Amino acid sequence: MIDTSAPTYCANHPGVETSLRCNKCGKPICARCAVRTPTGYRCKECVRGQQKIFETAEWYDYALGFITAGILSFLASLLVGLISRIAGIFAWFIIAFAAPTVGMMIAEAVRFVTRRQRSRPLFITVAVAVVLGALPAIILNLIAFSLFGLIFQAIFLFVATPIIYTRLSGIQLTR
Numbered sequence: 001m002i003d004t005s006a007p008t009y010c011a012n013h014p015g016v017e018t019s020l021r022c023n024k025c026g027k028p029i030c031a032r033c034a035v036r037t038p039t040g041y042r043c044k045e046c047v048r049g050q051q052k053i054f055e056t057a058e059w060y061d062y063a064l065g066f067i068t069a070g071i072l073s074f075l076a077s078l079l080v081g082l083i084s085r086i087a088g089i090f091a092w093f094i095i096a097f098a099a100p101t102v103g104m105m106i107a108e109a110v111r112f113v114t115r116r117q118r119s120r121p122l123f124i125t126v127a128v129a130v131v132l133g134a135l136p137a138i139i140l141n142l143i144a145f146s147l148f149g150l151i152f153q154a155i156f157l158f159v160a161t162p163i164i165y166t167r168l169s170g171i172q173l174t175r
């Protein structure tokens with residue numbers, strides 16, 4: 001149907017003659033409208049559409065992110081409990097210094113299992129999982145009336161959760 005002999009004009013700039021076409025939708029585009037992608041030149045609309053698909057996390061990304069963050073947070077909370085019992089006064093320092101690192105590790109693990117998906121609901125799901133993962137330890141401390149145990153768990157959560165969240169979502173800012 002497309003007459004290749006007739007001059008084509010950019011879909012966005014009717015005055016600009018062009019031989020370039022978007023390799024996805026076939027729309028004629030001028031050099032100004034063309035976006036160079038690894039698969040060739042594309043119009044801005046197609047590039048945007050592709051990004052939208054890329055940023056949509058699947059249900060299993062939520063499941064994997066939730067399980068990974070939950071399990072790692074649970075393990076971290078056990079570690080926090082262990083440190084608070086054996087390290088005495090140093091537990092404050094150890095937990096305050098280790099929490100950011102542990103937070104980073106959890107974030108990296110989540111990024112790995114979710115194939116670096118970037119979606120806000122996913123970050124929130126992960127943050128919830130981190131809190132839920134620490135819940136058994138918090139409940140145990142409540143039952144045992146261990147005030148320090150509770151404080152240590154709280155320190156860990158207050159330090160690690162925002163770090164995990166910003167580490168996951170921060171990638172968007174550097175794009």
Ligand SMILES: [Zn+2]
Pocket residue numbers: 022023024025026027042043044045046047
């Ligand atoms: Zn296109």
Ligand SMILES: [Zn+2]
Pocket residue numbers: 010011012013016029030031032033
């Ligand atoms: Zn154009």
